[in-house]
Every structure is written in C-alpha cells, then in structure tokens.
Amino acid sequence: MTPAARLQAAIDIIDKIRDGNAAEKALTNWARASRFAGSKDRAAVRDHVFDCLRLWRSAAALGGGETGRARMLGVLRHHGLDEAALFSGQGHGPAVLSDEEAQAGGEPQGFAAWDLPDWLGARFQAGLGDQAEATAQALRSRAAVFLRVNTLKTDLAGAQEVLAEAGIETQPHVLSPTALLVTEGARKVARSEPYLTGLVELQDAASQAVVDEVPVQPGQRVLDYCAGGGGKTLALAARLGGERVFAHDADPRRMSDLPARAERAGANVDRLTAPKGEFDVVLCDVPCSGAGAWRRSPEGKWRLQPEDLQDLTKVQASILQTCQGLVTSGGILAYATCSVLVEENLEQVERFLAQNGGWECLSHRQFLPEDGGDGFFVACLRKG
Numbered sequence: 001m002t003p004a005a006r007l008q009a010a011i012d013i014i015d016k017i018r019d020g021n022a023a024e025k026a027l028t029n030w031a032r033a034s035r036f037a038g039s040k041d042r043a044a045v046r047d048h049v050f051d052c053l054r055l056w057r058s059a060a061a062l063g064g065g066e067t068g069r070a071r072m073l074g075v076l077r078h079h080g081l082d083e084a085a086l087f088s089g090q091g092h093g094p095a096v097l098s099d100e101e102a103q104a105g106g107e108p109q110g111f112a113a114w115d116l117p118d119w120l121g122a123r124f125q126a127g128l129g130d131q132a133e134a135t136a137q138a139l140r141s142r143a144a145v146f147l148r149v150n151t152l153k154t155d156l157a158g159a160q161e162v163l164a165e166a167g168i169e170t171q172p173h174v175l176s177p178t179a180l181l182v183t184e185g186a187r188k189v190a191r192s193e194p195y196l197t198g199l200v201e202l203q204d205a206a207s208q209a210v211v212d213e214v215p216v217q218p219g220q221r222v223l224d225y226c227a228g229g230g231g232k233t234l235a236l237a238a239r240l241g242g243e244r245v246f247a248h249d250a251d252p253r254r255m256s257d258l259p260a261r262a263e264r265a266g267a268n269v270d271r272l273t274a275p276k277g278e279f280d281v282v283l284c285d286v287p288c289s290g291a292g293a294w295r296r297s298p299e300g301k302w303r304l305q306p307e308d309l310q311d312l313t314k315v316q317a318s319i320l321q322t323c324q325g326l327v328t329s330g331g332i333l334a335y336a337t338c339s340v341l342v343e344e345n346l347e348q349v350e351r352f353l354a355q356n357g358g359w360e361c362l363s364h365r366q367f368l369p370e371d372g373g374d375g376f377f378v379a380c381l382r383k384g
C-alpha cells in the first residue's frame, strides 16, 4: 500500500469508529476485508488510527470537521506534514482537498487543545493543579515500549546484551531498576528469544515502579488480589526471589495465561478462586478509569462518563474493604490504579483511612505520564 492508501484506510476506519464501532473491532474488520495489506501496512494504519484517537478533539478543530477525512487532515496538520502530498488522489489515497477543506480549520481552543472532554479537563485541573496541562499533553502522544528484566533469570546488562543480538536496542530507565526502554526494534520483541524464554516481560516502567514501592520480603505470604493477566504478580514473584505468590481475580478467565507466563518466567504462582486466611501483603490493583494509560487506550478518554467514574470508585472502595480483612496484623495493603484522577487515588485512600481505624499510610506515590511511563498511583497501608 502507498502511504496515501494507508491514510485512506485510516479515514475509513475512523468513520466506522464514529458510527459507534470499537477501534479494535473496526481495525480487525478492515484487516479481514483487506487481504492485500501486509503486516507493515496494518501496523501503519493502526498507528494512524490510534494517533487520531489520541488527538480526536484537536484534530477535528485543526481539520475543520468531525469526519474521518477532516480528522486525519487535522492529524497531518498537527504533525506539520505535507497534506497536499497525501491528499493527492493518487495511489488509492484520499481525493484532492477542495479549496474549502484546504482553508477550513483552526487552532484548538480550551480543553480541545488538551484533547480532553471539558468535564475531564476540569477534573484534571482540580486534581492535578499545575501538572494538569503537562499530564494531558503527555497523553496526546504515543507511549514508549518498556521491558521488565526478569531478575529470576538474568540481570539488566545480560538482558540488554541478548536483546541487542536479537536487534532490539534498549536503555535503562529511571522509573525502575528493572525497566528497559526499547529504543529500536520494539515490534520484534514478542517474537524474540529473550522474550520467549522469559528473560524479559513487556511491562510499563511505572507499572514496575508500583511493584517496587510495595514492601515485600522473601518468606512472606503475598496475594495479588486483582491479578488480571499477571503482570504485577510476576514482578512480585521476582521480588520474592521465585518464592510462591498467590493470585486472584474476580474473573478467573483473566488469569488463564498466567500459568504459562509463570512457567516461562520461572515464577511460582498459585491461583486462588476464593482467598482465605491472612496474608502479609495484599496488592489490589483495582479496576479504574485507566486515565494514566490513555496513550495506549485513547478511546477511554472519550468514552468515560462521570457516572462511570462514580461506579468505579464504589467498586474500588468495596475491593479495599474486602482486602483489608485478608491482611494480617502488621501487614501491608497496597492499593494501586493506572489512573491520574484524584478521586480514584488519594481521595479513595483517605476515605478508607477515615472509615477504618487502626490503619496507617506508610507511603503514597503518583506517577504521571510525563515521567515517561503510564500514569499510576500506589499507596501502602499498614494494619495496626
């Protein structure tokens, strides 16, 4: 496909998303119907679509309309690319711009320039203060790819060496001692030897930093209560030197890949359907708005509604309440989200402490996307 044809494909997919289709589904349907598209074409079209979703509001302003065509025009203008070269009518690309289209559009104003809905722009300002704009701006660009070095099998330098042999260049990152930022060859990771043999995992640097904050020691009974795919479970297992970690999720299907992942990583993970008894450390990485990860899942910022946020905070409070009963006296309850919204983070912790006597907050930390990784929050609470 020519660059212009890829752009036209993205325009068509964006129109499907505007009709109410989920981005992943629209992309899959397009790929099924476009057998001529190779893997590089599919990746390029996907990049255009996700770029447009991250810049959804500002792209409409810059492109002078709400359609896929206007929005992709806005994306090109955002990046300072030559619009006439791509809207050329050549090579299955978009038709030449009309005079009206060429002159339409202007600089986005207000929260459109932050690429947030107004209600979320106001929440960002209220919760993040001076940081609000930088956080919103950071969410407008693509996320970096990070690896976690599996210290059960290798160290940072050892991992970097074998990754380089596989054509993947990396550098250490300040957010976590186990984090490597992929600077070249990111698309090769999932098929590479170091990944397939469990030397490294794909995991955001701030997600790793969250686990670093949790005070665990070998010999302790540790439970990951919202384990999902097990990214943090495996990081906890590495912190424990390979000793057993317990994993639970309300939806056990979310943990179905965990045994294979654990085996590959040399970790010992015991899945529990109904955790009983007491644990020294319970991590609850609760379901949340995902606001810290909107670079990766940009649809979320346009889909989230105030009532969804209210519902999520209720679920989070109820998980905290359940988990506090699983922590032994003197033990740790670690509360984490991949959100930058204060109502899911510090306010949730403050409410918990106000309602539950005998708990002490040992530490809390907000990671922001402008730090390099995703936005995450973690608080470590000790039971008296």
Ligand SMILES: C[S@@+](CC[C@H](N)C(=O)[O-])C[C@H]1O[C@@H](n2cnc3c(N)ncnc32)[C@H](O)[C@@H]1O
Residues within 6 Å of the ligand: 225, 226, 227, 228, 229, 230, 231, 232, 233, 248, 249, 250, 251, 254, 285, 286, 287, 288, 315, 319
């Ligand atoms: C943010 S995700 C966890 C991600 C995971 N910790 C990781 O690092 O890959 C939240 C998880 O909480 C689970 N969940 C939702 N409600 C729950 C509940 N009441 N109890 C336990 N898990 C719950 C969801 O199924 C989901 O897998």
